[in-house]
Amino acid sequence: MCLALNAALLTGCVGIVPVPPRSSEVLEGRKLVRSDVRFIVPGVTTRIDVLRHLGSASRICDRPPAITYFWKTPGWRAYWWAFAPYSGEANEFPFGERHAFFVAFDDRDVVLQSAFVSPWRRGSLDEQLEQWATSVRSKTRK
Numbered sequence: 001m002c003l004a005l006n007a008a009l010l011t012g013c014v015g016i017v018p019v020p021p022r023s024s025e026v027l028e029g030r031k032l033v034r035s036d037v038r039f040i041v042p043g044v045t046t047r048i049d050v051l052r053h054l055g056s057a058s059r060i061c062d063r064p065p066a067i068t069y070f071w072k073t074p075g076w077r078a079y080w081w082a083f084a085p086y087s088g089e090a091n092e093f094p095f096g097e098r099h100a101f102f103v104a105f106d107d108r109d110v111v112l113q114s115a116f117v118s119p120w121r122r123g124s125l126d127e128q129l130e131q132w133a134t135s136v137r138s139k140t141r142k
Contacts (some may be wrong), residue, residue, distance in 0.1 A: 029071030047109040066133035
């Protein structure tokens, strides 16, 4: 036991501890839940109806026409440390949970489709919205 402790002190130590979210508070944006968007009916609800009920969108895409509402909640955090015989450092880094609600419209500003999504880390939210809306429009044309 003493030998292992001496070896760790002489060569250094590195560690990472994950910690679950502390709360469900919203860090950024306005959180939407299913009951907030129940009024949306594809083929009936218009862009004006959506904006009137939900307020200003986080992002707007003109081609193809779509909008998104984005919010961020606390996610896991990780605490890390690294120690060597004559120095050491420690810090934390948070992982925020990203959420979005996408709405795609036809050329008359009538809802084609809406969906709750979890934006991925690659690409901007604007790029993800555009890709999703393009996919929705191609499916509705078939």
